[in-house]
Amino acid sequence: MSIITAAKLNMSYSAEPVLTDVSFHINKGDRIGIVGANGAGKTTLLRMLAGELQPESGELFIAKELSVGYLKQRDHFPDGGTVEEEMNKIFTWQHAAEKELAELTAQMEKMPEDESEASRLLTRFNSLQEEGTTLDAYLAEQDVSVEQFEKDIHQQAEDVAKHELALDAIVRDQGIECSKEDVLNELKAAGYDDAEAAYKEWVDSGRMSALRATIMRAKAGRWLVESTIVHTADLVDDAVAVKKTVAGTDEDDA
Numbered sequence: 001m002s003i004i005t006a007a008k009l010n011m012s013y014s015a016e017p018v019l020t021d022v023s024f025h026i027n028k029g030d031r032i033g034i035v036g037a038n039g040a041g042k043t044t045l046l047r048m049l050a051g052e053l054q055p056e057s058g059e060l061f062i063a064k065e066l067s068v069g070y071l072k073q074r075d076h077f078p079d080g081g082t083v084e085e086e087m088n089k090i091f092t093w094q095h096a097a098e099k100e101l102a103e104l105t106a107q108m109e110k111m112p113e114d115e116s117e118a119s120r121l122l123t124r125f126n127s128l129q130e131e132g133t134t135l136d137a138y139l140a141e142q143d144v145s146v147e148q149f150e151k152d153i154h155q156q157a158e159d160v161a162k163h164e165l166a167l168d169a170i171v172r173d174q175g176i177e178c179s180k181e182d183v184l185n186e187l188k189a190a191g192y193d194d195a196e197a198a199y200k201e202w203v204d205s206g207r208m209s210a211l212r213a214t215i216m217r218a219k220a221g222r223w224l225v226e227s228t229i230v231h232t233a234d235l236v237d238d239a240v241a242v243k244k245t246v247a248g249t250d251e252d253d254a
């Protein structure tokens with residue numbers, strides 16, 4: 001059963017084609033990896049699937065019952081929040097569903113005489129119950145308890161925080177900075193047609209400091225990779241040499 005179908009998708013930036021006549025279909029249960037060089041259009045395609053971008057031409061069909069989740073390569077979060085708060089936003093829909101379920105339960109206890117209204121309440125109640133069990137059913141299928149899942153979420157949040165703190169320390173120690181040109185290049189790489197307009201939008205929304213911090217951390221990561229000295233040791237040959245030495249010593253003793 002096909003849940004996503006793309007037919008001759010086309011997209012370009014500044015008259016430079018990024019995607020040309022891209023067609024594919026995804027069936028339920030498929031696991032797919034998108035591989036390509038920088039600038040090949042991987043992020044553009046993912047943003048289309050997530051509904052963030054519309055193709056210039058072509059058609060993209062996504063099943064109505066399908067909910068698309070998209071973990072961005074570089075996300076930007078508002079200042080003042082914590083990592084845990086951002087991670088907990090994953091469950092916003094579930095909290096809203098639980099609240100509505102409670103309200104519907106109260107209404108159904110005083111079932112309206114109007115049959116159409118009673119039917120509407122019951123249908124919505126059943127729908128919310130099904131949505132609420134989706135995560136539980138998935139975790140059960142993966143043999144993961146809710147407690148384990150929540151623990152893993154918190155562990156990931158802690159790991160991300162430690163990673164960012166380490167990169168921030170390198171930024172300070174090396175005096176790494178982020179210029180406007182760095183930001184514009186980042187926005188262009190992210191697929192913005194008008195980088196200057198996007199720059200102004202980030203400034204006006206108060207999110208520029210978060211974007212600059214992300215860029216500086218990326219620079220720190222590159223500095224770390226470029227500055228790392230790697231020593232390669234052939235342990236197999238060393239082990240063979242040791243054995244030969246020991247064997248030679250034994251022969252001499254004999």
